[in-house]
Amino acid sequence: MAILDDLSELLQKGKVKNVVALVTQALEEGISPADILNEGLLKGMGEVGVKFKNNQVYVPEVLIAARALNKGLEVLKPRLVEAGTKPVGKVVIGTVQGDLHDIGKNLVSMMMVGAGLEVVDLGVDVSAEKFVAAVREHKPNIVAMSALLTTTMGHQGDVIEALKAEGLREQVKVMVGGAPVTDSFARQIGADAYTPDAATAAEKARELVC
Numbered sequence: 001m002a003i004l005d006d007l008s009e010l011l012q013k014g015k016v017k018n019v020v021a022l023v024t025q026a027l028e029e030g031i032s033p034a035d036i037l038n039e040g041l042l043k044g045m046g047e048v049g050v051k052f053k054n055n056q057v058y059v060p061e062v063l064i065a066a067r068a069l070n071k072g073l074e075v076l077k078p079r080l081v082e083a084g085t086k087p088v089g090k091v092v093i094g095t096v097q098g099d100l101h102d103i104g105k106n107l108v109s110m111m112m113v114g115a116g117l118e119v120v121d122l123g124v125d126v127s128a129e130k131f132v133a134a135v136r137e138h139k140p141n142i143v144a145m146s147a148l149l150t151t152t153m154g155h156q157g158d159v160i161e162a163l164k165a166e167g168l169r170e171q172v173k174v175m176v177g178g179a180p181v182t183d184s185f186a187r188q189i190g191a192d193a194y195t196p197d198a199a200t201a202a203e204k205a206r207e208l209v210c
C-alpha cells in the first residue's frame with residue numbers, strides 16, 4: 001500500500017511530523033493498526049537496522065528514526081490498547097541493565113495493556129536490584145524483560161538469580177524477549193516463557209495469569 005511505503009520511507013528519514021500525519025491519515029482511511037505498525041513503522045525501522053549494520057547510517061540517524069517510530073506509536077496507542085476494564089493481572093516490565101533499547105519493550109507494554117493487564121514500566125537500563133525492589137513494591141504476577149544486545153541478554157538470567165536469592169522467584173512468572181533472545185536461551189536461564197514479538201507476549205502473559 002502506497003501510504004505505508006511512504007510511512008516507512010519517512011520514518012527512515014526521521015520525519016516526525018510527517019510520520020504522525022501519515023499514521024493519522026492511514027487510520028482515517030481504515031487501514032488496520034496492525035498493518036500500519038508492521039507494514040509501515042516496523043518495516044521502516046527494520047530497514048534502518050539493516051543500514052545500521054552495514055554502516056550506511058550511524059547512531060544519530062537511528063536515534064531520529066527511533067524518535068519518529070515512538071511518536072507514530074503514540075498515535076497508534078489508543079487503537080492498540082482497547083479501553084480496559086478491571087486488569088486481569090499485573091506485569092513489571094523493563095529493559096535490562098546496560099541496554100537502552102526501549103521501542104520493543106514499549107510495544108510489548110502497550111499490547112499487554114491492550115490484553116487487559118496492568119503494566120508497571122521500569123524503563124531502560126534496569127538493574128537486577130531494581131527488578132527485585134519492584135517485585136516487592138508492586139507484587140506483580142509477571143516480571144517481563146527485554147534485551148536487544150547480545151552483551152546484555154545475560155542480565156535476564158541475573159534478574160532470575162536475584163529473584164531466587166531474595167526468595168521471590170516462586171511468586172512471579174518470568175517472561176523474556178528481544179531480538180537476540182531465543183526459546184532455548186530462555187529455558188537455559190530458567191525463564192517461564194519466551195515470545196518472539198509483542199502480540200504473542202501479550203497473549204502469553206494473559207495465559208500465565210488467567
Ligand code: B1M
Nearest residue numbers: 049053099100101102103104146149150177178179197198
Ligand atoms: Co541499537 N543495536 N545499539 N540502537 N539498534 C541493534 C539492536 C543492533 C542489532 C543493530 C545492528 O547491528 N544491526 C545491534 C545489536 C547487535 C547485537 O548485540 N547482536 C545494536 C547495537 C550494536 C547498538 C549499540 C551498541 C551501537 C553503538 O553505540 N555502537 C548501542 C547500544 C546502546 C545501549 O543500549 N547501551 C545502540 C544504540 C541504539 C540507539 C540508541 C541508537 C537506538 C535505540 C533507541 C531506542 O530504543 N529508543 C538503536 C536502535 C533503534 C536499534 C535497531 C536499529 C532497532 C531496534 C528496534 O527498536 N527495533 C536495532 C537493529 C534491529 O533490531 N534491526 C539495533 C524495533 C522493535 C519493535 O523491535 O526491539 O526487536 P525489537 O522488539 C521486538 C521483539 O524483539 C520483541 O517484540 C518486538 C516486536 O513486536 N520483544 C519482546 C522485545 N522485547 C520483548 C520482550 C518480550 C517479548 C518480546 O517479553 C518480555
